[in-house]
Amino acid sequence: MMSEKIAILVDSGTDVPKGVIDNGPFFMVPLRIIFSDREYRDGIDVSSDNIFPLIQKELPKTSLPDGELIHQIFDEIKDQGYTHVIIVTISSGLSGTYNALRVLSDHYEGLTFHAIDTKNVGIGAGILAIYAGELVKQGKSFAEVISDTESKIAKTKIFFNVDTLEYLQKGGRIGLVASLLGSALKLKPIISCNPDGIYYTVAKVRGLNKSIDKTIELVKAHIGNHKRFNLAVTQADAMETAEKVYHRLRELFPTAENIYFGKVSPALSVHTGPGSLGVVCQVLD
Missing domain, CATH: 3.30.1180.10 (Hypothetical Protein Tm841; Chain: A;domain 3)
Incomplete structure (x- = not known):
C-alpha cells in the first residue's frame, strides 16, 4: 500500500498561530479583504496589528480566497510530496470558503482530499486543525485523522x-x-x-x-x-x-x-x- 503523506490545509480565518503553521504539516490559504481602492490577502498583506486604522476609514468586504491562488497552493502541496490533504475551514454557516475549497479539490488531480466543516470560527476552527496536525505527526492514517478530528467538532x-x-x-x-x-x-x-x-x-x-x-x-x-x-x-x-x-x-x-x-x-x-x-x-x- 502506498504510504500516506498528509498535509493540513486551513483558511486564514481559522487563526492557527503562525508558529504552528511554520512547524508543519500546515498550509494556509488567505481570505480576501476588499476596500474600494485595493485588496489585501488576509494575514499576508495586512496584519492584525494594522487592520483597525484601515477599517476606521472604510469598512471593507471580506471574500473567499482567490481560486487561482488555491490551485497554486494545491500545486505546492503536491510538489512537496504530499499525497493526502485534510482541508479544515471556518464554518460553512459563516463563510463560503468550505464549499469553495471542497469544489476546487474535487476537480484537482494528483491529491486525495477530505474537507472538514468545523461549524466553528477563528481559533475554535483552528484548534481542530491543530489537533489534526498532531494526529498526523503521531503517524495516524488519513482515515483515522479524519474520524478522530470530526469526533471533536461537537466537543x-x-x-x-x-x-x-x-x-x-x-x-x-x-x-x-x-x-x-x-x-x-x-x-x-x-x-x-x-x-x-x-x-x-x-x-x-x-x-x-x-x-x-x-x-x-x-x-x-x-x-x-x-x-x-x-x-x-x-x-x-x-x-x-x-x-x-x-x-x-x-x-x-x-x-x-x-x-x-x-x-x-x-x-x-x-x-x-x-x-x-x-x-x-x-x-x-
Whole structure:
C-alpha cells in the first residue's frame, strides 16, 4: 500500500498561530479583504496589528480566497510530496470558503482530499486543525485523522466577547445574535456558534470584568468532569485583557494539555471589531 503523506490545509480565518503553521504539516490559504481602492490577502498583506486604522476609514468586504491562488497552493502541496490533504475551514454557516475549497479539490488531480466543516470560527476552527496536525505527526492514517478530528467538532466550543455588535451587523454576520438594546448599560454579549455553525448569543453581561468571569464560568461548564482538554485564547486589539485571561486559565486549569494564544485574523477582525476576545475549550476524552 502506498504510504500516506498528509498535509493540513486551513483558511486564514481559522487563526492557527503562525508558529504552528511554520512547524508543519500546515498550509494556509488567505481570505480576501476588499476596500474600494485595493485588496489585501488576509494575514499576508495586512496584519492584525494594522487592520483597525484601515477599517476606521472604510469598512471593507471580506471574500473567499482567490481560486487561482488555491490551485497554486494545491500545486505546492503536491510538489512537496504530499499525497493526502485534510482541508479544515471556518464554518460553512459563516463563510463560503468550505464549499469553495471542497469544489476546487474535487476537480484537482494528483491529491486525495477530505474537507472538514468545523461549524466553528477563528481559533475554535483552528484548534481542530491543530489537533489534526498532531494526529498526523503521531503517524495516524488519513482515515483515522479524519474520524478522530470530526469526533471533536461537537466537543469544541468558542466563547467570544465583542465590544460592540456594530461590526457584525454591518458585515451581515449577525447570525442568530439578537441586537442588544440598552448599550448605555454597557451590556457585553458573549457569542458562540451553534451546532449549525451560526453565531448566537450565549449570555449578556454588564461590563468587561463580569463578561470575562462569565466566559470562564462557561468554559468550566463545558469541561465539566472531563480530564483531557485543550484551551485557547485569541484577541483583536485586546492584548492586555487576553493576557490576563490566559494567566487565569493557567491557574484555574493547570491540567490543560495545551493553552494556545494568538490573534484574531484581520478578515475576522473586520467583523468583530477592536477589543474582541475569544476563549476556546476543546474536550478530548
